[in-house]
Amino acid sequence: MVNIRSLDPSASPLDYYGSELRRLREEAGLSQTQLGKIVFCTGSLVGQIETAHKVPTREFSERIDAALMTGGLFTRLVGLVLRSQLPSWFQEYAEMEAQAAYISTYQSQMVYGLLQTEAYARAVLATGLPDKLEELLAARLERQRILEKVRPPMVWVIIDEAALHRPIGSPQIMRAQLAHLLSFREARWTRIQILPFKAGEHASLIGSFNFLRFDSDPDIVYTEDVIAGHMTANPDTVREAALRYAHLQASALSVEDSAELIMRVMEEHYGNPAEHEQPGVA
Secondary structure, three states: OOOOOOOOOOOOHHHHHHHHHHHHHHHOOOOHHHHHHHOOOOHHHHHHHHOOOOOOOHHHHHHHHHHHOOOOHHHHHHHHHHHOOOOHHHHHHHHHHHHOOEEEEEEOOOOOHHHOOHHHHHHHHHOOOOOOHHHHHHHHHHHHHHHHOOOOOEEEEEEEHHHHHOOOOOHHHHHHHHHHHHHHHHOOOEEEEEEOHHHOOOOOOOOOEEEEEOOOOOOEEEEEOOOOEEEEOOHHHHHHHHHHHHHHHHHOOOHHHHHHHHHHHHHHHHOOHHHHOOOOOO
8 A cells, every 4th residue: 555644844854855756756647656667666665765764875866867857856865865864963074074175084993984885884884783774874875975076075094004904894895995995096186094003102092083174164173982973163173183183194104105005904814805705505
C-alpha cells in the first residue's frame, strides 16, 4: 500500500526533499512504481524517500532530475539533505569548511575526512556505533565534493605517521587509502605532509586540529573532544594555532619525501593486493 504520510516541508531538508519529490511526481502523473522503474529503483524506495524515511543519494537525485526534468532541483537539494545528516554539533563546521578559501589540518590518529576513501570512512565511522551509518557515510563523502569545485580551497594536510601504520578496516582498505593519498601528488590545490616518528615531541602532542581561513571573514580554529566539536575565532587562539601549525610544517617531511614514506608503508605493511585475497572455494 502506498505510504501517504503527510510531511511538513519546513521540518527539515529531508522533509522538504520528500514533499517536493511527491509533488513533482504526482504532477507528472506517475506512480511511485512507475517513477522507480524509470530511475532504476523500487517504488518502495521512492515512497520511503517521499516520506522522509530514507535519505536520497546524489545518484538518485541526478536520475530524478533527468526523469522529471526539474532543471537540477534535486541535485542541488541533496547536498543540503546530506549535510543535515551530520551530527548537529558538526553541521556548522561543515558549512564553514565548504566556504573556506584555505584549510589546514593536523591529524594525529587517522587520515583527514576530506581525503578518506569510502571504505576507510565507513570503517572509521562504524567505531562510533551510529544508528545511521550509511547516512553518515554519504554525508562525509558529500563533504569531499568541495575538492572538486571549479575553485577549490587550498588544502594543506599534515598526518602523523602513526595514522599510516594503524590498520583501519583491513589491509586492502589501508592499501587503497594510502594509494588515494598518493593520488593527490598531482592535485594543484592539495598538499600532504607526514609528521614522522623521528620528529619526536612536537607542537601538537595535545591532538588534532583544523584551521580555516576565508577571503573576508575571521580565521577559525576547530578541535574535537570525545563528545563534540568546538570552533573559535578568538584572535589569541587563532594566533597560537597558526604558530603551532608552522612548527608542525617545519618538523614534517617535505611533500615529496612524505609521498615516498606513504609508498614505503603501503608496500611494506599492506603488501600486494593479491596477498590479501581469500583463496577460492572449489
